[in-house]
Amino acid sequence: MASTQDIKRGVVILWKNEPHLVAEFEHIMPGKGSAFVRTKLKNLRSGKVLENTFKVGEKVDVVDLEKRRVQYLYASGDKFAFMDNTSYEQFEVGTEVLAGFEKYLKENLEVILLFSEGLPITCEFPKKVSYKVTEAEPGVKGDTASGRVTKEVTFETGLKIRAPLFIKEGDTVVVNTETGEYAERG
Amino acid sequence: MKKNWQKLKEDARGRKYFFLRAKIISLIRDFFYSQDFLEVETPSLVRLPGMEPYLDPVETEILFGGEKSKAYLITSPEYAMKKILAAGFPKIFQICKSFRGGEGSDRLHNPEFTMLEWYRANADYWSIMEDAENLFLHIAGGLAPAGGKGEGKEIFYRGKKIDLSPPWIKMTVREAFKKYAKIDLDKVLDIQELSRAAISKGYSVEAGDRFEDIFFKIFLNEIEPNFEKAKPIIIYDWPVEMAALARRKSDGSRYAERFEIYAGGMELGNAFSELIDKEEQRERLLGEKKLRKKMGKEVYGIDEDFLTALKSMPPSGGIAMGVDRVVMLFSDAKEIEDIIFFPAKEIF
Numbered sequence: 001m002a003s004t005q006d007i008k009r010g011v012v013i014l015w016k017n018e019p020h021l022v023a024e025f026e027h028i029m030p031g032k033g034s035a036f037v038r039t040k041l042k043n044l045r046s047g048k049v050l051e052n053t054f055k056v057g058e059k060v061d062v063v064d065l066e067k068r069r070v071q072y073l074y075a076s077g078d079k080f081a082f083m084d085n086t087s088y089e090q091f092e093v094g095t096e097v098l099a100g101f102e103k104y105l106k107e108n109l110e111v112i113l114l115f116s117e118g119l120p121i122t123c124e125f126p127k128k129v130s131y132k133v134t135e136a137e138p139g140v141k142g143d144t145a146s147g148r149v150t151k152e153v154t155f156e157t158g159l160k161i162r163a164p165l166f167i168k169e170g171d172t173v174v175v176n177t178e179t180g181e182y183a184e185r186g
Numbered sequence: 187m188k189k190n191w192q193k194l195k196e197d198a199r200g201r202k203y204f205f206l207r208a209k210i211i212s213l214i215r216d217f218f219y220s221q222d223f224l225e226v227e228t229p230s231l232v233r234l235p236g237m238e239p240y241l242d243p244v245e246t247e248i249l250f251g252g253e254k255s256k257a258y259l260i261t262s263p264e265y266a267m268k269k270i271l272a273a274g275f276p277k278i279f280q281i282c283k284s285f286r287g288g289e290g291s292d293r294l295h296n297p298e299f300t301m302l303e304w305y306r307a308n309a310d311y312w313s314i315m316e317d318a319e320n321l322f323l324h325i326a327g328g329l330a331p332a333g334g335k336g337e338g339k340e341i342f343y344r345g346k347k348i349d350l351s352p353p354w355i356k357m358t359v360r361e362a363f364k365k366y367a368k369i370d371l372d373k374v375l376d377i378q379e380l381s382r383a384a385i386s387k388g389y390s391v392e393a394g395d396r397f398e399d400i401f402f403k404i405f406l407n408e409i410e411p412n413f414e415k416a417k418p419i420i421i422y423d424w425p426v427e428m429a430a431l432a433r434r435k436s437d438g439s440r441y442a443e444r445f446e447i448y449a450g451g452m453e454l455g456n457a458f459s460e461l462i463d464k465e466e467q468r469e470r471l472l473g474e475k476k477l478r479k480k481m482g483k484e485v486y487g488i489d490e491d492f493l494t495a496l497k498s499m500p501p502s503g504g505i506a507m508g509v510d511r512v513v514m515l516f517s518d519a520k521e522i523e524d525i526i527f528f529p530a531k532e533i534f
Contacts, residue, residue: 027292
């Protein structure tokens with residue numbers, strides 16, 4: 001049995017005898033008592049989301065997840081198809097598993113899917129992904145009126161981010177997928 | 187990881203929070219000056235910090251008179267403020283840095299933060315509630331554009347409207363337990379009874395859990411998330427175990443005259459009718475010291491000078507309010523790092 005110190009985003013715990021994914025968590029210090037951690041838990045069987053606040057140190061059952069390295073193939077509607085690199089098995093997962101990372105997908109990108117009882121639950125996305133710039137207006141002076149010294153660029157996947165002025169069409173750019181921001185020139 | 191100042195350099199949109207912060211702090215000062223409060227300054231570096239068992243004062247040392255001496259950064263200026271009340275200053279306030287080493291750094295916490303405390307002599311926590319209501323109206327009015335909607339009495343925090351006009355919602359801890367958790371707190375004011383009630387509701391109660399731990403399991407799960415959000419809410423009369431510096435209610439009950447203010451899902455302030463009974467205060471501090479020791483926390487002596495001062499202190503009301511959170515509320519900031527330039531997690 002683990003304790004609440006192990007609770008973080010993406011961990012699956014057994015809560016009231018059902019597996020729950022920790023979707024969000026935040027510390028609370030009431031000042032006149034021990035620290036607590038407030039979580040948003042998603043019941044993996046019913047899909048229902050509920051809040052629960054644990055005392056730090058409280059014992060919780062953490063469910064072991066099976067990690068599989070998979071490769072992104074294509075999107076069809078709001079489903080995203082991946083292939084297991086070793087077994088060549090294919091899966092379709094929805095946005096609830098990708099949790100916002102779907103916009104950073106590109107063909108052949110490797111990610112890790114975590115499975116519980118044979119079902120994909122959540123993903124571990126690479127922190128840095130590089131993309132080819134397909135559109136970047138040359139000679140843009142940046143939005144200096146608002147004090148910004150960046151401009152918008154578009155990647156081959158259609159994703160748009162703000163990048164420094166020196167980035168031009170054809171460049172490769174590395175994006176931090178946790179912040180959604182430009183990291184460096186690839 | 188990009189530092190806050192770098193983000194501000196690249197994207198000017200975040201800069202507005204710092205102008206709002208300065209404006210809000212200036213409005214706070216303005217409010218207290220207009221009410222004839224004296225602004226005071228007290229030491230950040232002390233020999234004997236607050237005894238609160240769940241707070242961790244930052245420890246350091248100073249060379250004084252050729253000898254090394256242990257020193258601590260204050261977790262709140264409370265003891266010093268009360269000595270000033272005892273000295274004969276009836277209305278005082280302070281905006282200062284306070285430090286809590288154990289609270290980490292997250293959306294609502296930074297180990298170094300800005301605290302507002304104000305005290306009124308010959309008053310109790312009711313006057314402090316009124317001050318808080320008036321202070322918030324003053325800030326909202328000062329920030330509202332002339333002729334704007336809501337007459338400066340409404341603000342929006344994270345997309346939700348909060349009506350600041352007094353009176354705010356006021357509810358005793360006992361009423362809150364009854365309303366939201368269906369528990370009669372009067373009947374569970376000892377740990378065995380409270381444990382029993384918690385277990386019957388499906389909470390896990392562990393061997394080391396204290397009264398306040400079980401109390402907060404229920405409070406944070408069933409009560410606080412369900413508070414009315416359209417107005418600030420004042421929760422008052424806390425079990426005496428959770429109010430070491432507050433006066434016990436005059437009816438001799440197990441509750442003390444303490445209140446907390448919640449707005450925008452944040453706990454903003456903690457206030458008392460101050461305890462001025464020297465002997466009762468000594469006993470409570472000794473109890474807290476014992477608990478600190480048991481919990482393996484840093485232990486230091488009781489500030490005897492503070493106890494002596496209590497004898498000359500008039501009955502008073504006082505409050506500690508987190509300025510950073512007040513700034514977040516009025517500037518609609520999502521995280522504390524939106525309104526402080528250098529969050530601790532970038533430093534350590």
